[in-house]
Amino acid sequence: MLTPYNDDYFMKQALDEAQKAYDTNEVPVGAVIVAKNQIIARGHNLTETLNDVTAHAEIQAITAAAQYLGAKYLKGCTLYVTLEPCCMCAGALYWSQIDKIVFGARDEKRGAGTIGKSLYHPATLVLNGIMENECLDILKGFFAKKR
Numbered sequence: 001m002l003t004p005y006n007d008d009y010f011m012k013q014a015l016d017e018a019q020k021a022y023d024t025n026e027v028p029v030g031a032v033i034v035a036k037n038q039i040i041a042r043g044h045n046l047t048e049t050l051n052d053v054t055a056h057a058e059i060q061a062i063t064a065a066a067q068y069l070g071a072k073y074l075k076g077c078t079l080y081v082t083l084e085p086c087c088m089c090a091g092a093l094y095w096s097q098i099d100k101i102v103f104g105a106r107d108e109k110r111g112a113g114t115i116g117k118s119l120y121h122p123a124t125l126v127l128n129g130i131m132e133n134e135c136l137d138i139l140k141g142f143f144a145k146k147r
Helices: 007-024 055-070 089-096 134-144
Strands: 031-037 039-042 077-083 099-107 125-128
Touching: 007 031, 007 055, 007 077, 007 099, 007 134, 031 055, 039 055, 055 077, 055 089, 077 134, 089 134, 099 134
Parallel strands: 077 099, 099 125
Antiparallel strands: 031 039, 031 077
């Protein structure tokens, strides 16, 4: 059973967002942003819905968190996202100065890690592999359905 306020709990919340994307025929990536053990923002891919290539889960969550906080910097916050951020999202996270990024599955083709850690703010802690199998399963299921 998941206990509130741990990485698994918050990644499960991000997976719930990924399911929302899956249900609307979006690539199933979900994100939540947490401050003081409270979810302050949620997001999932909306690129098809909005006809906007920048409408990634992380961007949706960053925007919602900034609005919630009334500030452009996300200091004291943690992003939980089901898939490794791409270079675009890593850049936005860099500028947000978020404290911590936790992602489930690596994106071997388009993830920011393919370029190196230089895309992340030097003060940002980056962790990966949290609920990795579950994060991969929803993506694999989505793309299997497409083919």
